Each structure stands twice: as structure tokens, then as C-alpha cells.
Amino acid sequence: MANRVAIVGIGQTTHSGRRPYVNDGELIYDAVTKALADADLSINDMESVMSGNMDLFEGHHLNDAMLNLYSGAAGKPGFKMNTGGTVGSMMAIQGWYHVASGLFDLVLVIGWEKHDEGLVTPAISTITDPAVDRPFLVGAIGGLATVSVAYMQRSGCKLEHAAMVRANASQAAARNPNAHMREIYSVEEVMNARMVMYPLNLLMCCPTSLGATALILASESKAKKICKKPVWMKDHVTVHVEYGGAQFGIGEKRWTSHMEAGAKLFKRNNITKPMVETQVFEMYDPMAFAIPMWLEDFLICEPNEGWKLVEKGALKLEGEYPVSPSGGVLCTNSIGDSAILRVAEAALQIRGDAGEHQVTREVKQALASGFGGSYWSDLLLLSKTKD
Amino acid sequence: MAGRVGIVAASMTKFEAAKPYQHLMDLVVEVTDKVVEAAGINLKDDVEAVISCSQDHWDGRTISSMPIPDAVCSHLKDESKVAGDGAYAVLYGAMHILSGDNKLVLVVSHCEESITDGTMIENWSIDHIFHRMLGLDYTMGAAMQAKRYMDKYKLTPEQFAKVVVKNKGNARKNQYAQEAMDLTIEQVLKSKMLADPITELQKKPVSDGACAMILANEEVAKKLTPHPVWITGVGNYYEAHNPGDRDLVECAALIKAAQKAYKMAGIGNPAKDIDLVELSEYYAPQELLWTEGLGLCGRGEGGKLIDSGKTQLKGELPVNPSGGLLSGIPVTVAGMTRVAEAVWQLQGIAGEHQVQGARRAIAHGCGGLCGQMHCVLVLEKGGK
Numbered sequence: 001m002a003n004r005v006a007i008v009g010i011g012q013t014t015h016s017g018r019r020p021y022v023n024d025g026e027l028i029y030d031a032v033t034k035a036l037a038d039a040d041l042s043i044n045d046m047e048s049v050m051s052g053n054m055d056l057f058e059g060h061h062l063n064d065a066m067l068n069l070y071s072g073a074a075g076k077p078g079f080k081m082n083t084g085g086t087v088g089s090m091m092a093i094q095g096w097y098h099v100a101s102g103l104f105d106l107v108l109v110i111g112w113e114k115h116d117e118g119l120v121t122p123a124i125s126t127i128t129d130p131a132v133d134r135p136f137l138v139g140a141i142g143g144l145a146t147v148s149v150a151y152m153q154r155s156g157c158k159l160e161h162a163a164m165v166r167a168n169a170s171q172a173a174a175r176n177p178n179a180h181m182r183e184i185y186s187v188e189e190v191m192n193a194r195m196v197m198y199p200l201n202l203l204m205c206c207p208t209s210l211g212a213t214a215l216i217l218a219s220e221s222k223a224k225k226i227c228k229k230p231v232w233m234k235d236h237v238t239v240h241v242e243y244g245g246a247q248f249g250i251g252e253k254r255w256t257s258h259m260e261a262g263a264k265l266f267k268r269n270n271i272t273k274p275m276v277e278t279q280v281f282e283m284y285d286p287m288a289f290a291i292p293m294w295l296e297d298f299l300i301c302e303p304n305e306g307w308k309l310v311e312k313g314a315l316k317l318e319g320e321y322p323v324s325p326s327g328g329v330l331c332t333n334s335i336g337d338s339a340i341l342r343v344a345e346a347a348l349q350i351r352g353d354a355g356e357h358q359v360t361r362e363v364k365q366a367l368a369s370g371f372g373g374s375y376w377s378d379l380l381l382l383s384k385t386k387d
Numbered sequence: 388m389a390g391r392v393g394i395v396a397a398s399m400t401k402f403e404a405a406k407p408y409q410h411l412m413d414l415v416v417e418v419t420d421k422v423v424e425a426a427g428i429n430l431k432d433d434v435e436a437v438i439s440c441s442q443d444h445w446d447g448r449t450i451s452s453m454p455i456p457d458a459v460c461s462h463l464k465d466e467s468k469v470a471g472d473g474a475y476a477v478l479y480g481a482m483h484i485l486s487g488d489n490k491l492v493l494v495v496s497h498c499e500e501s502i503t504d505g506t507m508i509e510n511w512s513i514d515h516i517f518h519r520m521l522g523l524d525y526t527m528g529a530a531m532q533a534k535r536y537m538d539k540y541k542l543t544p545e546q547f548a549k550v551v552v553k554n555k556g557n558a559r560k561n562q563y564a565q566e567a568m569d570l571t572i573e574q575v576l577k578s579k580m581l582a583d584p585i586t587e588l589q590k591k592p593v594s595d596g597a598c599a600m601i602l603a604n605e606e607v608a609k610k611l612t613p614h615p616v617w618i619t620g621v622g623n624y625y626e627a628h629n630p631g632d633r634d635l636v637e638c639a640a641l642i643k644a645a646q647k648a649y650k651m652a653g654i655g656n657p658a659k660d661i662d663l664v665e666l667s668e669y670y671a672p673q674e675l676l677w678t679e680g681l682g683l684c685g686r687g688e689g690g691k692l693i694d695s696g697k698t699q700l701k702g703e704l705p706v707n708p709s710g711g712l713l714s715g716i717p718v719t720v721a722g723m724t725r726v727a728e729a730v731w732q733l734q735g736i737a738g739e740h741q742v743q744g745a746r747r748a749i750a751h752g753c754g755g756l757c758g759q760m761h762c763v764l765v766l767e768k769g770g771k
Contacts, residue, residue, distance in 0.1 A: 052470075061509070065755045074632075079479070079762075100488070242456040
């Protein structure tokens with residue numbers, strides 16, 4: 001049986017589109033310093049320091065080693081992981097394995113990205129096979145537009161619902177001082193934005209941001225000593241699927257990575273009513289259709305019901321099941337940091353420390369997800385209590 | 388360690404200067420097929436999680452693990468990628484087992500160095516504000532390190548050359564090795580000068596290949612093989628990045644990693660308690676330096692150790708009986724092949740370069756400029 005693992009420190013930078021006067025190391029240092037201050041610990045207390053991002057966005061090879069004076073990893077154990085968009089949630093999971101294995105008691109994990117130092121879509125376009133489909137240079141949006149259209153056809157979801165999602169997200173981000181795009185948009189304004197790739201217009205796509213998030217994870221014995229409000233990492237599931245057209249789960253027998261992740265996580269934790277037994281979901285929502293579509297895919301609501309929940313306003317910050325009350329990836333997307341930020345924001349909701357964007361219902365358990373690669377899925381269950 | 392992690396089986400491709408006729412994923416499929424057969428398991432049903440190891444820059448592909456699920460048949464399964472040396476992937480696999488989350492995992496690593504310019508990639512790993520524009524690469528770093536070694540501990544180029552003669556000589560007995568050569572010290576020293584004192588033969592050649600391994604918890608490992616190899620100690624550390632912030636021949640991170648691993652494995656005197664070592668010498672002088680860092684001889688005595696002949700294949704403490712990295716192993720895959728070679732030695736199936744009666748081995752992986760990060764694993768057979 002694995003050792004229990006708790007989040008005892010949370011730090012995040014402010015997020016924005018450009019910060020030419022801050023380098024990537026300083027960005028990491030900012031998040032680490034805030035996490036240490038939050039836990040009231042020193043970098044000397046950390047037994048291992050791990051950082052992750054996607055190498056080709058900034059163009060640094062082995063950047064965990066290169067920036068280790070900023071992260072605090074110099075002279076300490078640690079290694080880098082990179083799983084694409086899920087790298088942030090993978091950092092939290094990597095930290096979990098470090099502690100759950102019994103090899104470490106107190107570790108620091110960092111996810112970061114500085115998108116103003118490179119071009120995102122050209123870098124993302126190299127995810128495809130050089131011999132097969134790289135010449136199409138689709139970036140991330142090709143696949144996401146495809147699944148969005150499929151969702152609209154299958155479920156009855158309309159463009160207006162995606163616009164409602166984005167308008168809701170803008171309301172939430174406006175209350176989150178660390179979010180990147182904090183402008184408030186009406187449904188009409190979202191509908192009128194420039195089309196990028198049907199059905200996704202500019203506002204329905206996530207921006208390119210920069211930022212870093214650091215989490216301090218502790219074993220049960222350490223957590224009790226150093227923290228009044230530990231947030232327990234109760235469970236996590238990683239589901240990857242092969243690269244190729246089939247990954248999108250288009251067709252009658254849809255069974256996507258998100259479905260597998262939701263099914264596994266809820267079964268293992270005896271969760272039968274996810275919208276009751278978890279009270280908030282910080283979802284990795286890279287485009288506006290993600291929230292209704294993936295609520296269905298994670299088996300949180302019934303098929304074709306997601307957009308109806310949007311219509312009812314149920315997913316708003318003060319709604320019956322708030323999704324991405326921080327504004328989500330739709331308003332802040334520093335890729336290597338995006339998924340760990342979901343974990344951080346979900347943990348803040350459990351602690352009741354989310355500030356102005358704290359949800360109105362009491363949060364005992366929260367979900368956080370990561371998304372990336374060829375439709376890969378990480379799903380984490382956080383809890384106020386350890387059992 | 389809380390429980391025991393067993394290595395059930397390992398596999399490698401033949402390493403070659405270029406494999407233009409094989410896609411990167413062909414390499415992964417090849418080693419996965421081999422290791423699954425060696426372990427006697429079913430890839431689809433028995434492997435719970437896959438830990439891959441590759442690097443975006445070397446593959447020229449954002450998310451270099453993108454095609455991995457296809458190659459390892461991990462549809463809707465746990466797969467994650469370590470972006471560093473392969474030894475760390477083995478360590479992460481061990482964590483999966485120790486946490487109790489998985490009973491059996493596949494660890495796999497691939498790289499085709501021939502498809503890109505390694506010098507450029509090495510330069511991109513160097514601090515971009517102060518040092519990158521100097522054009523530094525790892526060969527220049529290794530040369531600085533070797534010069535410092537010669538200056539501080541009075542080692543000689545001949546001693547460095549002996550490492551090459553030994554390792555490329557050992558490679559003659561290794562069917563997977565890329566460059567098996569019968570060399571003299573003079574030939575090594577007279578090969579093309581890259582960065583004084585590193586000559587061409589003292590640098591690991593460009594290489595393509597892959598490596599895979601099956602890790603399992605004690606119960607499963609014992610069921611699958613009569614010869615499981617146990618990971619009994621692990622240690623991994625970074626040192627500062629800036630070469631000016633560290634003494635390049637004091638290998639502080641390696642010393643810490645080794646000490647931690649030895650403590651975990653209950654090793655008091657590594658020079659006596661260890662039967663063989665497979666380490667990551669990207670450049671010949673590094674083998675001598677790493678033997679010091681691993682505590683196999685005193686500080687500054689790496690030269691004496693190679694002179695003594697102890698580290699030869701038939702010596703008391705063979706170092707790199709497989710031929711080491713100098714015989715040609717790609718970066719990223721490197722550390723995992725060290726573990727795999729040590730596993731085969733302990734299982735008694737290393738082939739012609741078998742070290743007789745080996746019971747305990749060290750496998751070492753490292754990465755970065757002048758070996759900025761090190762991972763040490765202690766492997767043992769038998770025991771309770």
C-alpha cells in the first residue's frame with residue numbers, strides 16, 4: 001500500500017502573454033519562492049526537486065539541469081519528465097511517486113512554460129510523424145476543432161454554448177488575479193470573434209501564456225507536522241492512447257482516454273455521483289467545447305447533457321458544479337504549467353484559499369485534469385481528508 | 388527501501404553508427420518484443436504501465452513519446468516519459484513498483500543520434516544568458532574537465548587512452564557493441580584531436596539504438612524468472628549548472644548519489660563489495676573520474692586504478708566489461724543500457740564478456756555538461 005501524499009505548499013506566478021524582462025529561471029524562482037513561503041519551509045528542507053515543461057517551446061535542452069540554480073535542484077536529487085500538455089499534472093504525479101514509494105518525504109515539483117520565447121504552433125506541429133502527417137502543420141487546433149465538430153453533431157451542442165462557456169470563463173478569470181486573460185466578454189462578443197478553424201474562433205481557443213506553478217508534496221508524517229491544511233492526493237490516473245486518427249474517439253463506439261480515466265478513478269474510489277461526491281473540477285480545457293464535452297467523457301454527467309448544464313449555468317463559479325473557477329486553460333495557458341496549475345487551483349479550493357474565485361459550495365473533494373499528447377488524459381482526485 | 392524491485396529481463400538493439408532503414412519506433416518495437424519474450428509475459432495484459440525515455444531535441448519532435456503508445460501496445464494505459472538519461476527511467480519505474488501502484492512495468496528508451504547534430508543540441512543545454520553564445524559543447528566541457536584532472540591530480544593522456552583500449556577491446560566480446568576495436572595507446576592518442584586532450588577515439592561515437600526492461604514487484608518477479616535481479620540501492624543528484632560554480636573533478640553529485648545508494652544497499656566498502664561496474668563514460672577521462680566518484684578508489688587515484696589492471700575484464704573489479712559508452716551507445720539510452728548490462732551479468736547471460744560469479748553490480752547513468760546529473764543503482768542477485 002502506497003504511503004499517503006499531501007500537498008502542503010502551493011505557489012504560482014502571475015500569468016501573462018509577454019514578460020520580456022523576466023527570464024525563465026526567474027519565473028521558476030518566483031513560483032518556488034511562493035510555494036516555500038506558503039508552506040513556511042526553506043529550500044533546504046526539500047529532499048528532491050523536479051521540474052517539467054516542453055523543451056521545444058523555449059528551445060532549451062535538459063532545462064531542468066540548466067535552470068537548477070533557480071529551481072533549487074542544484075545539489076539535490078530530481079529528474080525531468082515531459083509528457084506534452086499533461087506534463088504539469090505529470091509533475092504532481094511524479095512527485096506523488098517520489099513520496100508514495102517511500103524514497104522521499106518532502107519534494108518540490110514545478111511546471112513552467114514561457115511561451116513568449118518561442119512560437120507555439122510551429123513547435124506543436126512537430127508532434128506529428130515526420131514521414132506521414134507533419135507537412136499538414138496542424139498544430140493543436142486541428143484535432144481540437146475536429147472533436148468539437150463531432151461533439152456538436154452528436155450532442156446537439158451549438159456554437160452559442162461554447163460562447164457561453166467562454167463568457168463564463170472570462171467572468172471567473174476576472175476574479176483571479178493570477179489569470180492571463182482577465183477581460184470580461186459577453187456571449188455576443190465571443191460569437192463575433194474571428195474564426196480560426198471552424199467551430200473554434202479566437203476566443204474559444206486558449207491563449208499562449210507564460211507562468212510557473214510549484215507544489216510541495218509531503219508524506220503523511222511530515223504533512224501533519226508542517227501543515228494545518230494539507231490537501232491529500234487521494235488518487236491519480238494516467239491514460240495514454242496511440243497516435244493516429246483513432247485517438248479522437250470519433251464514431252459510434254466512443255471510448256476515449258478521458259472516459260477510461262473517469263471510469264477507473266471513480267470505480268477505485270467508489271464514487272457513483274461525481275457531481276455530488278466531488279464539489280469542483282479544475283479541468284484542462286484547451287478550447288471552449290472541452291468543458292461540456294469532457295464532463296460527459298469523464299463520466300461526470302450523462303452523454304449529451306454537458307451543454308445543457310452550460311445552458312443552465314450550473315458550471316459557473318457559483319453554480320451547482322463549478323468547473324474551472326480559476327478561468328481555466330481557456331484564459332491561461334502556459335502549457336508546461338497549465339496542468340499543474342489545475343492541481344494547484346483545485347487544492348486551493350479545498351483549502352478555501354482561492355480568494356475571490358473561491359466557489360460558493362463547500363469543497364471536500366476536487367478533481368483536476370491534464371490533457372495533451374495524442375488525446376492523453378491525467379485525472380487527479382484531491383481530498384480534504386486523508387481517507 | 389520499503390520493498391524489493393526486481394528486474395525480470397532486459398533487451399537491446401544492436402548499436403550502430405546509423406540505422407537509416409529503421410524508424411525510431413521500429414527500434415522501440417524491436418526491444419519491446421525481445422524483452423516481452425525474454426520475460427515470458429503478455430505485452431497487452433501483463434504490462435500495467437510504461438515508462439519511456441527519450442528527448443524532444445534528439446528526436447526533433449515535440450513530445451518525443453508521441454508514438455510510444457503505438458509501439459508498446461499501451462492503448463488506454465498509463466504511459467509517461469522521463470526526459471533525461473535512461474537510468475532515471477529505471478529509477479522512476481522502480482518508484483511505480485515501490486508505491487504499490489503497479490506490479491509490473493515496462494521501461495523503454497530510444498535514440499537515433501545519427502538523425503541530428505548532437506553538438507548543436509548540447510549547446511542548447513547550456514545556460515542561455517551567460518555561456519551558450521561561447522559555443523560550448525560537451526566535448527569542450529570534457530576537455531576542460533580532463534585538463535583540470537591532469538592539473539589537479541596529475542593524470543596523463545596515456546591513462547585516458549588506456550580506458551579506450553580496454554573498453555573498445557571489451558566490445559569485441561559484446562554482440563550488441565557498435566565499435567569493437569583492437570587498439571594501442573598510441574593509436575588512441577594519435578587519432579584526430581577534438582579538444583585537447585580529448586582525441587576522437589576518446590569520445591563516444593555517434594550511435595543509434597534502443598533498450599528495454601521489465602520491472603516487477605518481488606512476488607511477480609520471482610514467479611517470472613528464477614534469476615531476478617534486485618534494485619537494492621538508488622541515488623540521484625544534480626550539481627550546479629555553471630561549470631564555474633563547481634570543481635569539475637570533484638564530482639560532488641556522483642559522490643552523493645553513490646553514498647546514498649550504498650547506504651540503502653548496506654555497502655560499506657564499494658571497492659570490495661562490488662563485483663562489476665557499468666558506468667557512463669561519454670569521454671575516456673570520465674571513466675577514471677567516475678570510478679573515483681563511485682568510491683572504487685581514492686580521490687585522484689583513477690589513473691592508478693586503470694594502471695593496476697583491476698578494471699580489466701579479467702581484473703578484480705571489471706569496469707565496463709561490455710565496452711561502455713565508448714564502444715557506441717546513444718545518449719538517453721546510455722544509462723538504461725548500463726543497467727541492462729549489469730542485469731545480464733548478474734543473471735549470468737552476458738555472453739562472452741561474462742564476469743564469473745558476479746553477485747553485486749553498480750549501474751551508473753549521467754547527463755549534462757561535464758556530468759551535471761548522476762544516477763547510481765546497486766543491483767544484486769539472490770538474497771532474501
